[in-house]
Amino acid sequence: MRAKITYFLTAAVLVVFFVLVGGRAVAIMQLGTPLGIGLGLAALIIPLIGVWFLWKNTQFVRKANKLAALLDSEGALPVDELRRTPSGRIDRDSADEVFAKRRAETEDSPGDWRCWFRLAIAYQDARDTPRARKAMQRAIALHDGKPVPTA
Structure with missing residues (x-):
């Protein structure tokens, strides 16, 4: 729930920023000078x-949440299997074991x-966001029946 509130607050702040910047851009273009029009367009x-970025990100989050709800209804949501050090950091050996297990599962199917x-x-549990996002994009594409590029 906290993540949703943070996301919506961030999105609202961005929308206000976009409106303010867009308003200034239009005001500059209304000066009518070639330089003003060029700067306003820029x-x-x-x-x-x-x-565009906010829209695409929102779609991604909605689709990922839809898949999470489907797995939850099947009772198949993954659990965090990573061991942690006393400070809360992920034990590297534990991460390697989990990734090897998940990769093997993915290679098999x-x-x-x-x-x-x-x-x-x-990947997300291990704070590897780029790989987590790519894997989730592939999961979404496979679920939606869209073509998935080969790696």
Whole structure:
């Protein structure tokens, strides 16, 4: 729940920022000078890219949450199997074991979105966000029946 609140607050702040920057860009363009129009158009690109990024990220989160709900309904949500040091850091040997298990599972069933989802969660637990995101994108694509590029 805390993550949802944080996400919505961040999204709201970004939307306010996009509106403010977009308003300034339009105001600069209304000066009517070639330089003003050029700067205004350039400044208008920032909120447009930001809105696109926010939209794509929101879609990703919604689809990942949908897959999590499906696995939950099946009773197959993965659990955090990583051992931790007393300070809370992940034990590297434990991470290697879990990743080896998840990778083997994924290699055995490369077309199963559930395997890719569990691999993504293992990466996220280990704070490897880029790999977690790629694995989750693959899980979403497989679930949606979209073509998945070979690695």
